[in-house]
Amino acid sequence: MSRIITYAQALNEALAYCMDQDDSVFIMGEDVGRYGGIFQVTAGLQDRFGVDRVMDTPISEAAFVGGAVGAAMTGMRPVVEIMFIDFITVAMDMVVNQMAKMHFMFGGRAKVPMVIRVNIGAGRGTAAQHSQSFHAIFQHIPGIKIAMPSTPHDAKGMLIEAIQDDNPVLFVEHKKMYIDKGEVPEEAYTVPIGKAKVVRPGKDITVVATLNMVAKALTVAEEMAAQGVDMEVIDLRSLCPLDREAVLASVRKTGTLITADEGCHTGNMGAELAALVAEQALDSLQAPIVRVAGPDTPVAFSPPLEQAYIPSEQDIKDAVARVLEYL
Amino acid sequence: MDIPPKTVRELYRTMVIIRAFEEKVQDLYARGHIPGLAHLYIGEEAIAAGVCANLGDKDYITSTHRGHGHVIAKGALLKPMMAELYGKETGYCKGKGGSMHIADVNLGILGANGIAGGGLPIAVGAGLSCKMKHPGQVAVCFFGDASSNNGTFHESLNFAAVHKLPVVFVCENNGFGISVSQAQHQAIIDISIRAAGYGMPGVTVDGNDVLTVYLAAGEAIDRARRGEGPTLLECKTYRWRGHHEGDPNQGGRYRSKEDIQAWVENCPIKRFEQYLTKNKVMTKKQMQAVWEEVESEINESIEFAEQSPFPPLSEMYQDVLA
Ligand SMILES: Cc1ncc(C[n+]2csc(CCOP(=O)(O)OP(=O)(O)O)c2C)c(N)n1
Ligand SMILES: [Mg+2]
Numbered sequence: 001m002s003r004i005i006t007y008a009q010a011l012n013e014a015l016a017y018c019m020d021q022d023d024s025v026f027i028m029g030e031d032v033g034r035y036g037g038i039f040q041v042t043a044g045l046q047d048r049f050g051v052d053r054v055m056d057t058p059i060s061e062a063a064f065v066g067g068a069v070g071a072a073m074t075g076m077r078p079v080v081e082i083m084f085i086d087f088i089t090v091a092m093d094m095v096v097n098q099m100a101k102m103h104f105m106f107g108g109r110a111k112v113p114m115v116i117r118v119n120i121g122a123g124r125g126t127a128a129q130h131s132q133s134f135h136a137i138f139q140h141i142p143g144i145k146i147a148m149p150s151t152p153h154d155a156k157g158m159l160i161e162a163i164q165d166d167n168p169v170l171f172v173e174h175k176k177m178y179i180d181k182g183e184v185p186e187e188a189y190t191v192p193i194g195k196a197k198v199v200r201p202g203k204d205i206t207v208v209a210t211l212n213m214v215a216k217a218l219t220v221a222e223e224m225a226a227q228g229v230d231m232e233v234i235d236l237r238s239l240c241p242l243d244r245e246a247v248l249a250s251v252r253k254t255g256t257l258i259t260a261d262e263g264c265h266t267g268n269m270g271a272e273l274a275a276l277v278a279e280q281a282l283d284s285l286q287a288p289i290v291r292v293a294g295p296d297t298p299v300a301f302s303p304p305l306e307q308a309y310i311p312s313e314q315d316i317k318d319a320v321a322r323v324l325e326y327l
Numbered sequence: 328m329d330i331p332p333k334t335v336r337e338l339y340r341t342m343v344i345i346r347a348f349e350e351k352v353q354d355l356y357a358r359g360h361i362p363g364l365a366h367l368y369i370g371e372e373a374i375a376a377g378v379c380a381n382l383g384d385k386d387y388i389t390s391t392h393r394g395h396g397h398v399i400a401k402g403a404l405l406k407p408m409m410a411e412l413y414g415k416e417t418g419y420c421k422g423k424g425g426s427m428h429i430a431d432v433n434l435g436i437l438g439a440n441g442i443a444g445g446g447l448p449i450a451v452g453a454g455l456s457c458k459m460k461h462p463g464q465v466a467v468c469f470f471g472d473a474s475s476n477n478g479t480f481h482e483s484l485n486f487a488a489v490h491k492l493p494v495v496f497v498c499e500n501n502g503f504g505i506s507v508s509q510a511q512h513q514a515i516i517d518i519s520i521r522a523a524g525y526g527m528p529g530v531t532v533d534g535n536d537v538l539t540v541y542l543a544a545g546e547a548i549d550r551a552r553r554g555e556g557p558t559l560l561e562c563k564t565y566r567w568r569g570h571h572e573g574d575p576n577q578g579g580r581y582r583s584k585e586d587i588q589a590w591v592e593n594c595p596i597k598r599f600e601q602y603l604t605k606n607k608v609m610t611k612k613q614m615q616a617v618w619e620e621v622e623s624e625i626n627e628s629i630e631f632a633e634q635s636p637f638p639p640l641s642e643m644y645q646d647v648l649a
Pocket of ligand 1: 030059061083087090392393441442443444470471472473474475477499501503504505570
C-alpha cells in the first residue's frame with residue numbers, strides 16, 4: 001500500500017525499518033535524538049529505539065564519523081547524520097583516508113558497512129558555510145558509494161539499500177527537498193545504488209539530472225513537449241557506482257547531453273559525464289554538451305544573489321535552446 | 328574594585344546596545360524582514376561587553392554563529408551590521424555573508440563563523456602574527472560550550488600554550504549546543520579544567536556579572552600582552568531565545584520554562600542596573616537615556632538597511648579570489 005508522505009518521513013521509515021530488522025544498526029549525529037534532527041529525519045526514533053541507538057553526539061565530527069568507521073569494522077552498521085555537508089570537512093581524514101580505504105588497503109579483509117547522511121543545497125539564506133553542494137568531491141575518492149535520491153520513494157528504498165550495503169555509502173540529500181511529498185509504499189523495499197532511471201523517455205535531447213534538478217528538468221521537458229521537442233530525462237540517482245551505460249545509451253539515441261546538478265560548475269558531476277561521452281560516444285554527438293550547474297563561487301547570503309546562484313528551470317531552458325541550435 | 332566610572336558606564340551602554348539590537352532583530356526576523364538564520368545573543372551580553380572593554384582596535388577577535396554581541400562590543404557600526412543582516416550592498420560583507428559572517432578586519436574582527444569551533448585556529452593564527460610582528464597585541468577567541476568538543480579546540484589550546492601565544496580563549500558556556508545539554512555533550516561541568524591539560528591557566532566566572540567578566544578577562548588579556556601566554560576563560564551564562572530564531576518554541580522542546588525563567592531573572596543587564604543604582608554610578612534617568620539613545624541609533628540602522636540596495640547580480644562573481 002502506498003500513501004503520500006514527505007521525503008523526510010520516507011527517510012525516517014527507512015531508518016526505523018532497518019533498526020527494527022537489525023540491532024547492529026544505530027544512528028549518531030548532532031541533535032538527532034529528542035530533537036529529531038534539524039530536518040526532523042530522525043523524529044521519534046530515540047523514543048522508539050532508545051538513547052544508545054539514536055545517539056546525540058558532541059560537536060566532534062571527526063570522532064563520530066571515525067567512530068562509525070571503527071564500529072562498522074567491528075560488526076555494527078552505523079548511520080551517521082552530518083547536519084550540513086559543509087561540516088563533513090571537519091572529518092575529512094576519517095572519510096577519505098580511513099572509511100574509503102579500509103577495504104582495499106587491507107586486501108578485502110575489513111568491511112566498513114556505514115552510511116553518512118548529508119544534505120546539500122542553497123536556498124535557505126544560510127550563506128557560504130551552510131549551503132554548499134560539493135558532493136562531487138567524493139566522486140574523486142574510490143571506495144565510497146554516493147547515493148542521491150530525488151523522490152521520497154527513492155529516498156526510502158535507497159536508504160534501506162545503503163544501510164544493508166557492505167560498503168560505505170555517502171547518502172546525499174537536498175535540504176530543500178525534505179518537505180517534498182510523494183508516493184511511498186508502506187512496506188520495505190530497496191532501490192539499487194548505481195542504477196540511473198529514465199524518468200521521462202524522449203528522443204531529441206538527453207538531460208541527466210540529480211536531486212531536485214530532476215523535477216526542474218521534468219517541468220522543462222513538459223514545456224518543451226508542447227513545442228515539439230521530446231526530451232529524455234534521466235535521474236542519475238548515484239555518482240558511484242556511475243551508471244555509464246544508461247547515460248551512453250541515451251546520448252547515442254538523442255545525440256545530445258545536458259547535465260543538471262547544483263554543485264559548482266568546475267569539476268561537478270557534469271564534468272565527469274562530459275568526459276565519459278567524449279571518451280565513448282563522441283561520434284554520436286550532434287551538439288555541444290551543456291552543463292547546468294552552480295556558478296564557480298561560494299553561495300552568497302543576499303537573497304537575490306543566492307537565488308541567482310541556484311540552477312533554475314530557466315537555466316535548463318537556456319541549455320536546451322543552445323542544443324537546439326545544432327539539431 | 329577600581330574600575331573607572333567611565334568604563335563602567337561604557338560596559339552598561341555596550342550591553343544595552345547588544346540587547347536592544349537583538350530584540351529588534353528578533354522582531355524584524357519574525358516579520359520576515361531578515362532572511363536566513365539569526366542566532367541571538369540575548370542573555371549573554373555581559374561576556375562580549377566585559378571582554379571587549381579590555382581590547383583596542385588593534386586587538387583581534389574571532390566570533391561565532393552567535394556573533395552580533397561580539398562584533399558590537401568590538402566596535403562594529405550598527406548601520407553596516409544591520410545592512411548585512413538584510414543582505415544589502417552597504418553591509419559589512421556587501422551582503423554576501425549575513426548574520427553568521429560579519430567581519431571587519433580593520434576593527435580586528437576576523438569574522439563571525441558558521442562552523443562550530445572554526446574560530447579557534449584562526450585566533451591562534453592572529454596570535455602568531457601578534458607575537459611575530461605586533462608584540463602587545465592580543466587575539467581573543469569566543470566559542471560555545473558545545474564547540475569545545477571540536478578537535479579544533481584541543482589542537483588550538485595546545486598550539487597556543489606551547490608557543491606562548493597571546494590568545495585568550497573565551498568559552499561562553501550557555502549549557503547547550505542547540506538541543507543537546509552540556510551534561511549530554513561532555514562529562515565535565517567546568518570547561519576551564521581542560522586548560523590544565525594544555526598547560527595554561529583556566530578560570531571559570533559568572534558570565535552574567537559584567538564586572539567579574541571584565542576583570543577576569545582583563546587579567547588574562549594583560550597576561551597575554553606581557554607575552555606570558557594564553558588563558559582559557561569560561562563564562563557561565565544562558566541563551567534566552569531558541570538556538571536561532573525559528574527554533575520551535577524558542578528551545579522549549581529541550582528546556583523547561585522554569586529554567587528559562589530562572590535565567591531571565593538572572594539577567595545580566597538587570598543585575599548591573601541594580602549595581603549601578605546601589606553604587607550611585609548612574610541614576611535610573613541616566614540609564615533610561617542610554618536606552619533611548621540606543622533605540623534611535625538602532626532605528627537609524629534599520630532605515631539605512633531598508634533603504635540600501637541589494638548588491639547587483641554581478642557582485643556574485645566578485646571577490647572569489649583577491
Ligand atoms: C562543525 C560544525 N558542526 C555542527 C554545526 C551545527 N551547529 C551550529 S551551532 C551548534 C551548536 C553550538 O553550540 P555552542 O558551541 O555551545 O554555541 P551556542 O550556540 O550555544 O552559542 C551546532 C551543532 C556547525 N555549525 N559546525
Ligand atoms: Mg552553548
